[in-house]
Amino acid sequence: MITSLEEIRNEIKRAGALNIKVLSTTLDKVEFSVTALRDPAKDRRVEVDRSKxxxxxxxxxxxxxxxxxxxxxxxxxxxxxxEFPNSLIYKRWTKNAKNEFISTEMPVNDDVERVLKFRVGALASNCNKLCDIAYKDLVDFDEV
Structure with missing residues (x-):
């Protein structure tokens, strides 16, 4: 089983076999075309917002x-x-991931919008947990 760290290491290694070309640039933003050395037809677009x-x-x-x-x-x-930008690190991969705990206790009031936001947050959290489990095993994946 490949860990996330190994996946990242593989992506860094793959970067050595790429070409890059600047497509457009402004003061804050740049757009690149990135292609594989072996297959220049596989063109990927990377956009960088330098200010953010x-x-x-x-x-x-x-x-x-x-x-x-x-x-x-x-x-x-x-x-x-x-330096690795914070925008490329999901909170779930950090030491502080559990500090963002989503409560499982339903709000008890008549604020419909707050209840709906709670439901969306609870569903999203559970979906992320389910994905983290299911993608690792074909049987679990098929079941989900």
Whole structure:
């Protein structure tokens, strides 16, 4: 079984086999085209917001798995970023993840909007836990 740390290490290694080209740049933002050396047809777009230290990639690995992709790592290298940005670390991977505990006790009042927000938060939290468990095993994945 591959751990998250191993997945990140693999993505960093893959960054060594990429090419990068600046597509557009403004004072705060830059857009890159990142391609694999072996397959230049596989083009990924990486956008960097320098003022907010935000990164996004068209492969959506960060959004789907919670880890940064090789394309973003290469863009970070190209931009000479020496510290890992907080925007690329999900809170669930930090030591303080449990400090953001979501209460499982339903609010007891007539504030409908607050009750609905509670429900969304509780469902999202449980869905994240379920995903963390189910993706590791094919039987669990099929069951979910």
């Amino acid at each position: 230290n935000l990164f996004s990639c068209s492969c959506k690995l960060f959004e789907s798995r919670g880890i940064s992709c090789s394309h973003v790592f290469y863009a970070m290298k190209f931009e000479n970023i020496l």
